[in-house]
Amino acid sequence: MTSKLPKIIRCASGSDGVHRGDEGKPRPFIRTRYRQKSAGARLCGAIKTCLAAGLIAASLASLPQAGASPLAMPERGVILTGAEKQTYIANKMQVLFRPQPNAAAQPFAAPDGWTWTHESIGGIRVEHMHSANKETNRVILQLHGGGYVLGMSDAHRLLAIRQAVRTRTADVYAVDYRLAPTHVYPAALEDAAAVYQGLLTRGVKPWNIILVGDSAGGNLALELALHLREQKIPLPSVIALASPWATLEHAENTSRTTKAAEDMVLGIGTPLYDAVKTPAYAGTLDRKDPRLSPVYADLTGLPPLLIQTGGNELFLTENQKLAEKAAADGVPVMLSIYPGMPHDFALLLPEMEESIQSIREIADFVNRCMN
Numbered sequence: 001m002t003s004k005l006p007k008i009i010r011c012a013s014g015s016d017g018v019h020r021g022d023e024g025k026p027r028p029f030i031r032t033r034y035r036q037k038s039a040g041a042r043l044c045g046a047i048k049t050c051l052a053a054g055l056i057a058a059s060l061a062s063l064p065q066a067g068a069s070p071l072a073m074p075e076r077g078v079i080l081t082g083a084e085k086q087t088y089i090a091n092k093m094q095v096l097f098r099p100q101p102n103a104a105a106q107p108f109a110a111p112d113g114w115t116w117t118h119e120s121i122g123g124i125r126v127e128h129m130h131s132a133n134k135e136t137n138r139v140i141l142q143l144h145g146g147g148y149v150l151g152m153s154d155a156h157r158l159l160a161i162r163q164a165v166r167t168r169t170a171d172v173y174a175v176d177y178r179l180a181p182t183h184v185y186p187a188a189l190e191d192a193a194a195v196y197q198g199l200l201t202r203g204v205k206p207w208n209i210i211l212v213g214d215s216a217g218g219n220l221a222l223e224l225a226l227h228l229r230e231q232k233i234p235l236p237s238v239i240a241l242a243s244p245w246a247t248l249e250h251a252e253n254t255s256r257t258t259k260a261a262e263d264m265v266l267g268i269g270t271p272l273y274d275a276v277k278t279p280a281y282a283g284t285l286d287r288k289d290p291r292l293s294p295v296y297a298d299l300t301g302l303p304p305l306l307i308q309t310g311g312n313e314l315f316l317t318e319n320q321k322l323a324e325k326a327a328a329d330g331v332p333v334m335l336s337i338y339p340g341m342p343h344d345f346a347l348l349l350p351e352m353e354e355s356i357q358s359i360r361e362i363a364d365f366v367n368r369c370m371n
Helices: 053-061 082-097 154-166 187-201 216-230 273-277 316-328 353-370
Strands: 029-032 114-121 124-131 139-143 171-175 209-214 238-242 305-310 333-338
Touching (some): 114 187, 124 187, 139 154, 139 187, 139 216, 154 171, 154 209, 154 353, 171 187, 187 216, 209 216, 209 353, 216 238, 238 353, 305 316, 305 353, 316 333
Parallel strands (some): 029 333, 139 171, 238 305, 305 333
Antiparallel strands (some): 114 124, 124 171
């Protein structure tokens, strides 16, 4: 496989894919995007901490849908900087997390040229999004976020389809894995592994699989990759993570505390803050257990890894540590930090320039690793 990635990250066989600094220590390729002059404002106090998972799910469902119309794939998005950007994000999140009286959820309508069906793969319920316009044999396996307590949303479906369009992928399989608190570790991992092996049984080649995950789904994607490696099951070609929950540990003196007032999606006063501070999915396991917190795992042998995170991200520190750990373990890794952006911004703020560029970056990373 010929590498077209920057010199400090390679997918070519025979290369360790690791950047080494002057002192000889492995380093990931780190790119900071859209640098701005100021960190911006804090979240206004309108978002209530008592919102339940059902409210969050309803809020996600209220995001703009495709509505059986052409998929919006703008070349440019909303471009803002500094305090103006933070005010825009705060207003968007206040609307998203505010209860909508008499708002009836509408069934998802796939964009023109796409179908949306439910299937059982490996005995697990899966959502299958398919395009008749097949350019490659690539397949996206999507593991959605939501703190392990929320299921699939229309926002996740549209995000996956946009990623598929950019990566020239005609099939997306999204795993409806079991959720906490009813189902704790390893329930979600078992479901994801069953679907992955089911795809292989169907004839999907592992080198054609793009594994994507956001937030808790990013945690699950890493869990899955480590499980596959341990079971000697062929790994996917590439892993793309958005704001991955790299450790279930809530450590002091990290972005978990320093960004708690800046992250308008997961920070203090937001609906999921308590869910990530005291994760139900952990069950009785220590939250630093590598099975739950891949930042503490041996990542040797994993496929090329793209990590995208926000500069105001609650998980920023652990995302940086994850990239450093992956590089130290010989994994080709790229970390992109989008200044001023909160957790999972491409999912929740798809109209912003940073979100549009993040999808382009995934496509670029995938194309360089899979061509």
